[in-house]
Amino acid sequence: MHLRVVLVEPLYEGNVGSAARAMKNFGFSDLVLVRPCKIGDFGLAMASHARDLIEDARIASSIEEAVDGASLVVGTTGKRLQAGEKHLRLHIRAPYLTPSDLRRMIEGMDGIVAILLGREDWGLTNDELALCDTLVSIPTSPQYPVMNLSMAAAVILYELSKASHGGSSVKMPSRETIDLLNRVFLEFLRAIMYPPHKIEYIAIMFKRIIGRSALTEREAHTMLSIFKRAMWRIGRGGEK
């Protein structure tokens, strides 16, 4: 498993430096910055012996570009829904994994996992969270749930570094396969004439279920074939 850290529009260079240091502390090096703040002397000082990660970081102009090639895109969010809260955005923000849930899920998987961390003030937007295959949230105190960006990175990287690297690994589906599965499911919903105003919501729900299930390449292709076959059958109208 290859871990990529994607900082989305970080505002403070000190946090970028601290996050880079935490990455190197836990043995990770693939850092992508989406439209970052300027990183000067203070950022490099906070990176300390991880300044090479800052210097080698890839700069991306969009999240899509940043997560290119990733089999699993994980959004982080501190804004968790409260129990009983119900609205249309439910599946954008919930349910979510704890960092240890995520570790158990990706343990032994072979592929690129991209972890998205949002802005210090607003985190990731709903549109950005909708792009993610699954969400992770660090269980924090209700009295003060909002963590510093680099602290949140350190906690998640610490947890994921505990994943064992030995043993056999299972190949994760490619980004293309996952995107195709989500697109075909959307076509399938239209083919079965699912109520149009619910389709977007259901598509995100499906993305989350698939995201959480740590699908293998083989399973993804089988699911694809099932939905394609169903659409073909619908087209044929039940005839033998």
Added chain:
Amino acid sequence: MHLRVVLVEPLYEGNVGSAARAMKNFGFSDLVLVRPCKIGDFGLAMASHARDLIEDARIASSIEEAVDGASLVVGTTGKRLQAGEKHLRLHIRAPYLTPSDLRRMIEGMDGIVAILLGREDWGLTNDELALCDTLVSIPTSPQYPVMNLSMAAAVILYELSKASHGGSSVKMPSRETIDLLNRVFLEFLRAIMYPPHKIEYIAIMFKRIIGRSALTEREAHTMLSIFKRAMWRIGRGGEK
């Protein structure tokens, strides 16, 4: 279990503030500072909404005074002995627990546990480590093992907070609902005329995917309705 964080001669006010914020994030509030640096505006800014912890922190002139009343004194160290390294100081620096070992150890215990974190440059001295009942060390990369003080605090507090915090409390589907979903998926496979000799295998694959995805009650019902609707559409033969 009551957790106390003891910062021993911290050098940078920013780290004290950040550590206080991490404490409040994970629901802890008992902070003791041993001969600390001056904590001014920057330290309070880093503490953010945890400045009350800084203001209420007890100042101690010695570690002995700081750990007064603690049932367990835990030293932290990043300077781990290398395999095969042997000298008289062996038992001062090793063996040590990982943060998760420590969590399992103190889970369900009633008493004060004091966690000592040392200076940014030198950590805790051998004499200070010798005072500790046990040691904890965060497993880090040999390429760059030295963590920032407040990051190390965040990681340890995160791990120890798992002893009391649960994950998300989303309602899981009943056994009946899961069984029904699996049965309906089987009917669906037949309805789309999936090759019969593959059906049993695919049904198990689906069950595993759902099992791993920790489906909510709501998601299970939605998936059920989708497969039922698809079968209804197949029966209707694609007509509007």
